[in-house]
Amino acid sequence: MAFEKALWFIKRGYLLQMSYKFDFFLRMFFMLFNILTYYFIAKMMGDAAAKYLEPYGGDYFSFVLIGMAFSGYLMISLRSFSESVRDEQMMGTLEAMMVTPTSTSSIIALSSLWSFIFASFRVFLYLVIGIFLGVDMTHANVLGALIILILTIICFSSIGILSASFIMVFKRGDPINMLLMGSSELFGGVLFPIEVFPGWLQNISHILPITYSVSGMRHAILQGYTLGSLAPDILTLALFSIILLPLSLFVFDRSVLKVKAEGGLVQY
Amino acid sequence: MDRGFLDVIRNSRKRNVLTTLSGVNLKVKEGEVLGLLGPNGAGKSTLIKILCTLILPTFGEAYVNGYNVVKEGQQARSSIGFITTDERSFYWRLSGRENLQFFATLHNMPPSQVKARVEELLDVVHLKNRADEPFLNYSAGMKQRMAIARGLLNDPKVLFMDEPTRSLDPGAAKSLRDFIKDHIVTERGKTVLISTHQLDEAEQLCDTIAILDEGRIKVQGSPGELKKSLSESSTLGEVFSFYTGKSFEEENASQVPFAIPRQRKRGRGFGNMKRKGY
Numbered sequence: 001m002a003f004e005k006a007l008w009f010i011k012r013g014y015l016l017q018m019s020y021k022f023d024f025f026l027r028m029f030f031m032l033f034n035i036l037t038y039y040f041i042a043k044m045m046g047d048a049a050a051k052y053l054e055p056y057g058g059d060y061f062s063f064v065l066i067g068m069a070f071s072g073y074l075m076i077s078l079r080s081f082s083e084s085v086r087d088e089q090m091m092g093t094l095e096a097m098m099v100t101p102t103s104t105s106s107i108i109a110l111s112s113l114w115s116f117i118f119a120s121f122r123v124f125l126y127l128v129i130g131i132f133l134g135v136d137m138t139h140a141n142v143l144g145a146l147i148i149l150i151l152t153i154i155c156f157s158s159i160g161i162l163s164a165s166f167i168m169v170f171k172r173g174d175p176i177n178m179l180l181m182g183s184s185e186l187f188g189g190v191l192f193p194i195e196v197f198p199g200w201l202q203n204i205s206h207i208l209p210i211t212y213s214v215s216g217m218r219h220a221i222l223q224g225y226t227l228g229s230l231a232p233d234i235l236t237l238a239l240f241s242i243i244l245l246p247l248s249l250f251v252f253d254r255s256v257l258k259v260k261a262e263g264g265l266v267q268y
Numbered sequence: 269m270d271r272g273f274l275d276v277i278r279n280s281r282k283r284n285v286l287t288t289l290s291g292v293n294l295k296v297k298e299g300e301v302l303g304l305l306g307p308n309g310a311g312k313s314t315l316i317k318i319l320c321t322l323i324l325p326t327f328g329e330a331y332v333n334g335y336n337v338v339k340e341g342q343q344a345r346s347s348i349g350f351i352t353t354d355e356r357s358f359y360w361r362l363s364g365r366e367n368l369q370f371f372a373t374l375h376n377m378p379p380s381q382v383k384a385r386v387e388e389l390l391d392v393v394h395l396k397n398r399a400d401e402p403f404l405n406y407s408a409g410m411k412q413r414m415a416i417a418r419g420l421l422n423d424p425k426v427l428f429m430d431e432p433t434r435s436l437d438p439g440a441a442k443s444l445r446d447f448i449k450d451h452i453v454t455e456r457g458k459t460v461l462i463s464t465h466q467l468d469e470a471e472q473l474c475d476t477i478a479i480l481d482e483g484r485i486k487v488q489g490s491p492g493e494l495k496k497s498l499s500e501s502s503t504l505g506e507v508f509s510f511y512t513g514k515s516f517e518e519e520n521a522s523q524v525p526f527a528i529p530r531q532r533k534r535g536r537g538f539g540n541m542k543r544k545g546y
Contacts, residue, residue, distance in 0.1 A: 001376050008373045012359065019361040092356030096418070099320045099350040100374035101342050107374075260324040263314065
C-alpha cells in the first residue's frame with residue numbers, strides 16, 4: 001500500500017506543479033542562468049585557484065557545479081518537510097488527510113516526495129548541462145555516488161524532519177532551518193573549498209553534513225574515487241544518519257502529540 | 269461493557285485545557301443521527317475533532333465504533349468519515365475524480381477498488397458528469413457533495429458532519445439535507461453525528477439532539493421530547509434559549525445567510541423546568 005500511496009503523492013505533486021507551468025519553466029530558465037554565471041566566473045579565474053582545487057581535480061566550474069547541484073538536496077530536505085506541513089495547513093488539506101488511517105509521519109514524508117524527485121531532476125539537468133559545458137565525468141564511480149546520495153538524503157531529511165517539528169509546534173521561526181541554511185552555504189564547501197578557511201573556521205565545516213556530502217560527490221563523480229577512498233565521507237555521513245534519523249522521528253512524534261493535545265495541528 | 273457506536277465518557281473533574289469540554293457524556297446507537305446544537309464556542313467542533321482523533325483529549329475517554337480514539341486511533345479513523353464545511357480541504361487544481369482517488373488511497377484502498385468506489389460515489393452525489401473538471405470550478409453545493417463523497421469513501425460506520433450546510437444557500441441546503449436523510453441515513457443506515465446551527469436541519473435529520481454549552485451537554489433527547497419538556501407548543505429555539513440562556517437567533521445571525529426571524533415567546537412556565545445536569 002505504501003507504494004500506491006507514494007505514487008499518488010508523486011502524481012499529486014506533478015499535477016499541482018504542472019498546473020503552474022510558467023513557474024516551472026521560469027525555474028528551469030533561471031537555473032541555466034545560474035550555471036552560466038559560474039561557468040564564466042570559472043573562465044575568468046583560470047588556474048588562479050588551482051592550489052585549493054587540486055584535491056577536487058583542479059577545475060573550478062566542475063567543482064562549483066557539483067556543489068550547487070547536490071546542495072539542492074540540502075535545501076529541499078530542510079524546506080520540504082516543514083513546507084509541506086505548512087502548505088497543507090494553509091491549503092486546508094492537512095485535516096482531511098489526518099482523519100484517514102495513514103499515519104501523520106507517512107503523510108509528511110510522502111508529501112515531500114515530489115520535492116525530492118523535482119530536486120533530482122534539477123541535479124540531472126545540472127549534470128547534463130555541465131557535460132555540455134565541458135565537465136569531465138567519464139571516470140565517475142556511479143555506485144559510490146549513489147551511496148553518498150542515499151546517505152545525503154537520509155541525513156538531510158532527518159534535519160528537515162527536525163525542522164518540520166519546530167514548524168508544527170511554533171508555526172514560524174525555525175532555528176534549525178535558519179542556522180543550517182546559512183552556515184552550510186558559507187562553511188559547507190559548496191561554492192569554494194573549505195581549505196580556503198583558516199584552520200579554526202574549518203572546524204565549523206567539519207561538523208556540517210553537507211561538507212562530507214559535496215566533498216564525497218566531487219571525489220566520486222569527478223575523480224572516480226574507489227569505495228575505499230570514499231570511505232571517510234561515507235562513514236561520516238552514515239554516522240550523522242544513524243544519530244539524526246531516530247532523533248528526528250522521535251522529536252516529530254512528540255511534536256505531533258503536543259499539537260494534537262493543544263488542538264494546533266491545522267493552525268498556521 | 270455495553271457501548272454505543274459512539275461514546276464520550278467523562279471521568280475527571282478537570283477541564284480540558286484546549287477549549288471547554290468538561291461535562292460531555294454521550295452515547296449514540298448504531299444507525300442513529302445525533303445533532304449537536306450549541307452557541308459559538310460551545311465546543312461542538314472540538315468534540316467532533318476529538319472523536320475524529322484530530323485533537324487529543326486531556327482527560328476522559330471516547331470510543332468510536334468501539335475503538336478508543338487515543339489508544340486505537342488508526343482503527344477509529346478506519347471506521348469513520350469526516351465531512352467538513354471547509355471547501356479548502358480539497359486540492360483545487362486537481363479534478364474532483366483525482367481528489368477522490370487520492371483520498372481513497374490514503375484510506376488504504378487497493379488500486380483495483382479505488383476506481384470502482386470513486387465512480388460509485390460520484391454517481392451517488394450526482395457529479396459523474398463534472399468529475400474531470402478542476403475542483404475550483406465547482407459551485408459551493410458541488411463542493412459540499414464532494415465532501416460527502418469523500419466522507420463515504422471507506423464506507424464508514426460512523427459519519428461526522430461539522431455544519432455541513434453552513435455555506436450553502438437555502439435551496440442547496442435543503443437539497444443536501446434531503447440527500448443526507450435519504451441516501452446516508454435511510455438507505456445506508458450510517459450512524460451520524462452532526463453539528464449544526466440550523467434548527468430546521470436538526471429537527472429534520474436528527475433522532476436525538478444534544479444541546480452543548482460551555483463544554484457541557486445541557487440536555488439531550490429527541491426533538492419532540494425536548495420541545496415537550498418545556499410545553500406542548502414550545503419550539504426548538506425556545507429549548508435552546510432555555511438551556512443556554514442565549515437566543516438562538518442572535519447566536520445564529522452571524523452564521524447563516526438568512527437569519528431566522530425573531531419569534532420570542534415568553535411566559536411559558538420555563539420556571540417549572542429543571543435543568544438537566546449532565
